[in-house]
Amino acid sequence: MDLSPILNPLNDAQREAVTAPLGPVLVLAGAGSGKTRVLTHRIAWVIQAEGASPHGILAVTFTNKAAGEMRARVEQLLGIPGSALWIGTFHGIAHRLLRMHWREAGLVQGFQILDSEDQQRLIKKILRAAELDETRWVPRDVKWFINSNKDEGRRPQHLKDGNDPTRRQLIRLYAAYEETCARSGVVDFAELLLRAFELWRDNPGLLAHYRQRFRHVLVDEFQDTNAIQYAWMRLLAPTLAADAAPGAGSHPFVVGDDDQSIYRFRGARVANLQQFVRDYPQAKLFRLEQNYRSTGTILEAANGLIGHNAGRLGKKLWTQGARGEPIHLYTAFNERDEAEFVTHRIRERVAQGGLRREIAILYRSNAQSRVFEEAFLSARVPYRVYGGLRFFERAEIKDALAYLRLIANRNDDASFERVVNLPTRGLGAKSLDVLRAQAKGAGTSLWDAAGVLIGGGDALGGRAATALHGFMGLIERLAGDGATVALHEQVDQVLKGSGLIEHYKRDKAERGEARVENLDELVSAARGFTPEASDLAPLAAFLAHAALESGEGQADEWEDCVQMMTLHTAKGLEFPVVFMCGLEEGLFPHQRSSADLDGLEEERRLCYVGMTRAMRSLYLTHAEQRRLHGVDSYGQASRFVREIPQELIEEVRPRVQVSRPAVVGRFRPAEPAVAGVRLGARVRHGKFGDGVILNVEGNGAQARVQVSFERQGTKWLMVQYANLKPL
DNA sequence: CACCATCGCCTTTTT
DNA sequence: GGCGATGGTG
Secondary structure (H helix, E strand, O other), X not given: OOOHHXXXXXXXXXXXXHOOOOOOEEEEEOOOOOHHHHHHHHHHHHHHOOOOOHHHEEEEEOOHHHHHHHHHHHHHHHOOOHHHOEEEEHHHHHHHHHHHOOOOOOOOOOOEEEOHHHHXXXXXXXXXXXXXXXXXXXXXXXXXXXXXXXXXXXXXXXOOOOOOHHHHHHHHHHHHHHHHXXXXXXXXXXXXXXXHHHHHHHOHHHHHHHXXXXXXXXXXXXXXXXXXXXXXXXXXXXXXXXXXXXXXXXEEEEEEOHHHOOOHHHOOOOOHHHHHHHHOOOOEEXXXXXXXXXXXXXXXXXXXXXXXXXXXXXXXOXXXXXXXXXXXXXXXXXXXXXXXXXXXXXXXXXXXXXXXXXXXXXXXXXXXXXXHHHHHHHOOOOEEEOOOOOHHHOHHHHHHHHHHHHHHOOOOHHHHHHHOOOOOOOOOHHHHHHHHHHHHHHOOOHHHHHHHHHHOOOOOOHHHHHHHHHHHHHHHHHHHHHOOOOHHHHHHXXXXXXXXXXXXXXXXXXXXXHHHHHHHHHHHHHHOOOOOOOOOOHHHHHHHHHHHOOOOOOOOOOOOOEEEEEHHHHOOOOEEEEEEOOOEOEEOOEHHHOOOHHHHHHHHHHHHHHHOOEEEEEEEEEEEEEEEOOEEEXXXXXXXXXXXXXXXXXXXXXXXXXXXXXXXXXXXOOOOOOOOOOOOOEEEEOOOEEEEEEEEEOOHHHOEEEEEEOOOEEEEEEHHHHOOEEO
């Protein structure tokens, strides 16, 4: 067999990793070092050189996009349909397993998937039912508590309250939430993973089957795995005894980069990289450090920055390519000046024949995009913003899906509540209270409770009972009609029959129009939907698809646009020209991340990820004054700028030449209210001691300053009363 | 019960 | 500044 198509495109380090003998393998792959290539070629290698069956390959990624790319590249390399292999996201594969083995997993057959927003709504409902104060028990925090415990594999019964009443309450809420989910037949994202893990753990026969089948387990972005994902992989690929027969067992092949771990906040454990080596003592370790993307200067700058992190596995990117241009640094007067600078540079590049799609604007938080959008609009620079609400997450789409979900599963309480009075049909909060009480008392779903209330008794007013009856009749009718027609016709019938279309048409102005268009689009999505081969009804398959693939809008993808996105979104991508904007203390590193060292190091990795997206040109910008959330603040340049070797940086506009623009319109720099109280000044406070002024807000008697005290932390003070003494 | 005004909040994100 | 949630009014 000719293996040259697999091996020829690889460098030495890549080839060694791809052709490693069967057994556990860890590849530390730096940014731009050909990580995806190594994964896909490894798959091709074990099939063609080791004689593995495509059937025996399980390849796991984090995003649908990454999974799609991997599948396409394997198909291209091997010339076999990618459907022969199990390639997918952790969640997608967990879902697939649970659908096949729903009984063993303790689920109902038609279980539905709850997305993050659904989950939060459900939690809110539980809080309300428990009559808890939502300011004390913040739904988002409760959600975080539940999810982070699930991510670590902990069920409510595993948790100890440690005599802490707050914790005790959270555990109770977690348990109540689980009960509600079970009764409604819904499963959230974290639950998919945990259930899949428990499925294997508690069914040895099943596990043995999958161990036998999947001899090769490949994991991408391994630094992003959480505890349960790791434990799941460990089940499938247990450590073999030293004297195990060669080729026995399942072989984990994982690829990751500790320097690109940026998802700690959602449960990712970089430590899994080290854990892997401990758990598989015989693991072969490979390092990919040759970079094929960026200039020498960019790599040197990125290496210099990331060197400030402690406890790295250690890795130094290098390139055979040119040194390239220096890193450009621009100090803007304010955020509008920053956007204008970027706009100018873009226009220059485009005038010289550059493509807009080769340029990316990267920022820390989504709110920063607005200023750039305004600047681009007035300069007529086409752009595209990535992120934000996706198709299946839009309110009107979720309304329609709720109808469909109710048709698929009457016990889905969350969906029931969402649409029982949408469009309004005279079922207000009062009636719903009665309904909820009935459901709670009888331990049934809202749907069943509604049936009881209509059937007899006078708990509900006549009008409400009629409305409820009408609603239930509507759902039954839609379910009956839909059973015989194609999926997209069923969706269409639901939209019209439910009155949703009418409802949104009444919504005046463009908003309503856009929503109706989106609903039409949903019909098209249903028309174009081809379910994977499974025993699932088309409607159920479509609903699962909607939850697992929230649907990246692909409009205008091919137009030549400047690309705008957060640093997180940019991971895995590359652009010839990158502008990293808003490099200011408090914004990047973000205030809320810089409190502890771990958070700060993650911010630094995020900066590293951003810098290593750039192929040829890298611009760093920051503003001395920034208006965010409606208030002006003054920031110092990010420490990350200082952490880059300074000889690699060229200031676009030397600071001495900074000419502040004349006071234009509403952009009037705030005057310090008290002499000596200005940005960066050291001051002394009677009670709090010495500190540095980080921020100034407001004027005159209203003026407030944010001071970072050496002892007392950061505080906001009224200048009028604080009696600060300049030092 | 529906609509509108006011208040308050505000990282990052995939599934 | 912009969105969502809440509360008062029609």
